[in-house]
Each structure stands twice: as C-alpha cells, then as structure tokens.
Amino acid sequence: MHDRQEYISQIVVTAEQMRDIEGRIFAAKMPVAALMEKVAGLIACRIQEIIPSHPVIKSRVGILVGPGHNGGDALVVARELHFRGYEVSIYSAFSKLKELTSQHLQYAQSLGIPCFQECTQLSDCDFFIDGLFGFGLERAIADPIASTINQINNWHKPIISIDLPSGLHTDTGEVLGTAIRATHTFCLGLWKLGFLQDQALEYIGKAELIDFDIPLADVQAVLGNTPQIKQITKATALSTLPLPRPSVTYKYKEGHLLLICGSRRYAGGAILTALGARASGVGMLSIAVPESLKQLLVSHLPEALIVGCPETETKAIAHLQLPEKTDLSSFSAIACGPGLTLDATSIVEQVINSDRSLVLDADGLNILAQLGTIPTLQKRQAATVLTPHTGEFQRLFPNIAEPKQDRVKAVRSAADQTGSVVLLKGARTAISNPEGLIWINPESTPALARGGSGDVLTGLLGGLLAQAATKQIAVEDIVATAAWWHSQAAILAAQERTELGVDAFTLTQYLMRVVSN
Numbered sequence: 476m477h478d479r480q481e482y483i484s485q486i487v488v489t490a491e492q493m494r495d496i497e498g499r500i501f502a503a504k505m506p507v508a509a510l511m512e513k514v515a516g517l518i519a520c521r522i523q524e525i526i527p528s529h530p531v532i533k534s535r536v537g538i539l540v541g542p543g544h545n546g547g548d549a550l551v552v553a554r555e556l557h558f559r560g561y562e563v564s565i566y567s568a569f570s571k572l573k574e575l576t577s578q579h580l581q582y583a584q585s586l587g588i589p590c591f592q593e594c595t596q597l598s599d600c601d602f603f604i605d606g607l608f609g610f611g612l613e614r615a616i617a618d619p620i621a622s623t624i625n626q627i628n629n630w631h632k633p634i635i636s637i638d639l640p641s642g643l644h645t646d647t648g649e650v651l652g653t654a655i656r657a658t659h660t661f662c663l664g665l666w667k668l669g670f671l672q673d674q675a676l677e678y679i680g681k682a683e684l685i686d687f688d689i690p691l692a693d694v695q696a697v698l699g700n701t702p703q704i705k706q707i708t709k710a711t712a713l714s715t716l717p718l719p720r721p722s723v724t725y726k727y728k729e730g731h732l733l734l735i736c737g738s739r740r741y742a743g744g745a746i747l748t749a750l751g752a753r754a755s756g757v758g759m760l761s762i763a764v765p766e767s768l769k770q771l772l773v774s775h776l777p778e779a780l781i782v783g784c785p786e787t788e789t790k791a792i793a794h795l796q797l798p799e800k801t802d803l804s805s806f807s808a809i810a811c812g813p814g815l816t817l818d819a820t821s822i823v824e825q826v827i828n829s830d831r832s833l834v835l836d837a838d839g840l841n842i843l844a845q846l847g848t849i850p851t852l853q854k855r856q857a858a859t860v861l862t863p864h865t866g867e868f869q870r871l872f873p874n875i876a877e878p879k880q881d882r883v884k885a886v887r888s889a890a891d892q893t894g895s896v897v898l899l900k901g902a903r904t905a906i907s908n909p910e911g912l913i914w915i916n917p918e919s920t921p922a923l924a925r926g927g928s929g930d931v932l933t934g935l936l937g938g939l940l941a942q943a944a945t946k947q948i949a950v951e952d953i954v955a956t957a958a959w960w961h962s963q964a965a966i967l968a969a970q971e972r973t974e975l976g977v978d979a980f981t982l983t984q985y986l987m988r989v990v991s992n
C-alpha cells in the first residue's frame with residue numbers, strides 16, 4: 476500500500492484535532508470554498524458510483540441541509556448531482572445558515588432545484604444525502620430537526636451521510652438527541668474517533684474514508700510524531716507478528732508459555748485456550764489444569780506439557796504444582812484465567828506476584844476484582860495485560876463511569892490505574908498502554924459473539940507474548956496484533972461459513988490461514 480494511504484488509515488482524530496488541522500490548512504491560505512468544492516466533488520463522484528442515475532428514469536435524491544459547512548458540502552453535492560442527471564430536492568429548515576452554505580443554497584435554487592422546509596415533500600425520493608451536521612454538532616438535536624430525522628429513518632431508504640451521521644458525537648459516537656441511521660458514511664479527510672466506538676456502529680452503515688489530500692505535515696503538527704490513537708491495520712499487525720525465526724534456534728528461544736486454565740466445570744475452555752496458543756507458533760507450551768483434566772488435555776494437545784494440579788473440592792485448581800526444578804521464572808510468559816471458576820484464588824495471587832509477563836482474562840479478572848488488589852498490579856516487574864469484556868471491566872473498575880459511553884476514555888483510565896496494558900473487548904476492541912496510547916481494531920464480526928472465542932484470544936495472545944519476550948517488541952503492539960489476528964480469522968471463517976458457522980473451535984482452525992494467505 477502507498478505510504479500515505481497506510482499512514483492515513485492508521486490515524487484517528489477527535490473533533491478538536493480535526494478543527495486544528497483544518498485551521499492550519501486555512502491559515503496556509505487554502506480558500507475554504509475551494510476545499511469544500513474539492514471534498515464535495517469527490518463525494519459526488521462516489522455517490523454516482525454507488526447509486527447511478529438512469530438517463531430515462533432519473534434517480535430522485537433528497538438533500539438534507541444543515542446550517543454549517545456540512546450543509547455546504549451537501550449543497551455542492553446537490554448541484555453536482557443535478558448536473559449529472561439526478562432529480563434533486565433540497566430540505567433546508569434552518570433560518571440562519573453560515574455564509575458559504577447560504578450562497579450555495581441560493582445558487583442551487585437559482586438552478587431550479589426545489590427547496591422545502593418540510594421533509595414530507597421529499598417522501599418519494601429514492602435515497603438521501605445527509606448534510607445536517609458534521610463535526611460541528613454541539614448539543615442534542617431538538618425538534619423540528621429531530622422529528623425530521625426520525626421520519627426519514629422510518630422510510631428505510633438508503634441514506635448517505637457526509638462526514639458522520641448527523642446526531643452522533645464526533646468523539647464518543649453517542650447519539651445526541653436522535654441520529655440519522657445511515658447506510659453509508661463518507662468520513663472526510665481523517666477517521667474520526669466516533670467511527671470506532673461501539674455505540675456508533677448501528678448508525679454508520681458502511682464507512683468509507685474520502686482522502687482529500689490533507690498535508691501530512693499539518694496532521695503531524697497537530698497529532699505529534701506518535702499519534703495518541705491509532706487503528707490496527709494489516710501492515711501494523713504483520714510487522715509485529717514474530718513469525719520469522721532465525722535459522723538456528725531452539726524451542727525455548729521461541730518462547731515458553733504457561734497457560735493456567737480450566738476446571739471440572741469448564742474443561743472445554745482450557746482446550747480452546749490451548750488451541751489458540753498452539754496457533755501462535757509458541758516454541759513450548761505448558762498447561763496447568765486440575766489433575767482430573769490432565770488426560771483430556773494430553774489427548775487434545777500431544778505437543779504440550781500438561782501440568783496436573785491439586786484440586787479444590789469443586790475441582791478447580793487449588794494451587795500450582797510445577798514439575799521439579801521448575802518455577803514461574805522458567806516461563807517467558809503466563810496466561811491465566813479461562814475456565815478457572817472463582818475458586819482458584821490463590822493461583823491468581825501467585826501469578827500476580829511473579830516477575831513474568833502476564834495475561835489475565837475471564838475468571839482471572841473476576842478473582843482479581845474480588846481480591847480488591849488492583850493497585851498492586853502497578854508494582855509488577857513485568858508486563859501485565861488485562862483482557863476484559865464490558866462486564867468484567869465494570870466489575871474490575873467500578874470507579875470508571877459507564878465504559879459503554881466512551882470506551883476509549885474508559886480503557887485509557889483503566890490502563891493508567893493498573894499500569895497494565897488493557898484490552899477492552901467489543902465490536903471495536905480498544906487497547907491502551909499505561910501511557911495512554913490507544914490502538915483500536917477497526918474490523919471485526921459479530922460471529923465472535925460466541926462462547927469460547929475469548930479463550931482463543933487469551934491463548935493466542937499468551938503465545939505471542941511469550942515469543943515477543945526475546946524480541947524487543949512493545950507489549951501493546953503484540954496485544955494489538957493478537958486482537959487483529961483473532962478478528963481476521965473470524966472474518967475469514969464467517970465469509971466461508973456464515974456468521975453462524977464460527978464456533979470457537981472452528982475459529983482456532985482459521986487462525987493460521989490469516990497469516991499464511
């Protein structure tokens with residue numbers, strides 16, 4: 476991929492940063508009107524490709540115009556589509572428009588494009604262009620615009636939003652009052668943070684970036700050399716994937732992972748975690764399970780060293796019983812949690828007190844929440860990675876307000892409190908390191924909303940972390956790679972088998988296909 480494209484595809488900005496970048500472009504004397512022409516010209520071309528107009532039966536398009544420059548963009552699009560043979564109608568209900576927007580409206584009307592103040596007069600349109608609000612939305616949308624939006628959503632026609640669906644908060648993706656439910660959204664210039672927040676996804680439809688040649692120097696001047704928020708791309712993920720091995724190596728040099736997982740109640744979780752670790756290519760895999768699961772694990776993973784541990788009355792791991800001459804420092808990394816139940820408390824304390832890189836997941840996190848010793852994670856001498864879903868996150872960090880409202884803010888705060896790398900699972904998984912650098916996984920599939928898929932991630936991540944231990948790769952980069960790899964495997968599996976065909980075992984079978992393609 477072209478360098479610019481790759482860089483741009485990683486960048487994520489807030490409304491404030493976008494305004495600053497835009498400010499620099501205008502300060503450098505790019506005329507505002509010229510930029511609007513350029514952007515809207517690109518949008519009009521894409522619309523023509525997506526919904527072409529027939530020369531005889533013209534496509535009827537309704538243009539929703541707001542008071543700011545988002546409305547200005549929409550009016551330029553209206554004019555261009557009019558010249559390209561569409562039957563255009565404008566909805567504009569604001570008495571006060573920004574100067575440039577107002578000029579475009581006057582010119583559009585002078586061309587004979589009809590303009591209405593009631594959306595009902597656009598009811599026979601085939602599709603809509605939403606230019607009500609862009610990143611300038613400041614407060615909740617009220618009537619009559621709110622009812623207009625609801626009415627248009629109810630018509631269930633295609634809606635193409637300019638910059639972002641009107642009504643969404645640019646940074647949090649929260650619905651302010653009400654919001655357009657777009658089928659397609661053209662994000663202008665740079666990806667806005669709201670696109671990567673779970674709560675926005677139902678409104679965005681298919682998202683596409685319109686690159687209008689923002690100078691990279693302006694982006695860097697505002698974001699600095701290390702942007703605070705980045706998207707994981709194929710290139711970034713593959714660059715950190717510790718696949719290439721030196722020609723001369725041996726198993727322990729390629730990482731030794733200790734998995735601690737499973738109980739009588741959750742035996743399958745241990746197998747899935749182990750299969751995730753197997754797919755990572757880790758040099759050596761040891762798996763600590765309750766003694767009664769030992770044979771089961773041996774039969775599924777003949778290559779692994781299975782460590783049977785003494786059991787509690789409930790058949791959970793009571794404490795670790797490693798082979799002679801082995802202690803926790805023998806491993807490159809530890810991944811602990813899937814299927815443990817809440818009875819394996821002492822083992823979680825033990826691994827936290829070790830000096831090894833550690834992934835805590837599932838019951839590992841629930842036990843940590845019960846112990847109430849989260850601040851002690853700060854004292855760990857090696858990296859800690861926490862991989863909660865929203866429920867586990869809330870149990871662990873009750874002091875962090877509603878992670879659903881701003882997942883990026885929530886995950887950053889959790890990483891800061893714990894000195895750990897935190898991966899908050901979701902449709903758009905967000906990862907933060909303790910310094911507040913964020914990675915977001917921009918592509919996934921609802922196929923992953925299925926029991927056991929998290930166990931697979933834990934194993935995969937543990938295996939990568941163990942391999943990275945000798946390879947000078949930042950922990951958050953490895954975590955980002957694991958998240959990307961895991962979701963790409965699910966996407967591939969869903970393409971071949973539908974979203975219903977991606978059970979966690981099948982998922983493990985697709986992991987290798989992602990990197991061998």
Ligand SMILES: NC(=O)C1=CN([C@@H]2O[C@H](COP(=O)(O)OP(=O)(O)OC[C@H]3O[C@@H](n4cnc5c(N)ncnc54)[C@H](O)[C@@H]3O)[C@@H](O)[C@H]2O)[C@H](O)CC1
Pocket residue numbers: 493497510511514541542543544545546547548573607608609610611612613614615616617637638639663664
């Ligand atoms: N990114 C770029 O460099 C470019 C962006 N373009 C487009 O411009 C908009 C941003 O334009 P702006 O005028 O700043 O904001 P909006 O159009 O989103 O609207 C602001 C406008 O609306 C009023 N307002 C805000 N909230 C409400 C509300 N709840 N109810 C009523 N009115 C509200 C506010 O007072 C303002 O008057 C960007 O998204 C792009 O589409 C350029 O065209 C190209 C370059």
Ligand SMILES: [K+]
Pocket residue numbers: 545605606607608609636637638639640641
């Ligand atoms: K919009």
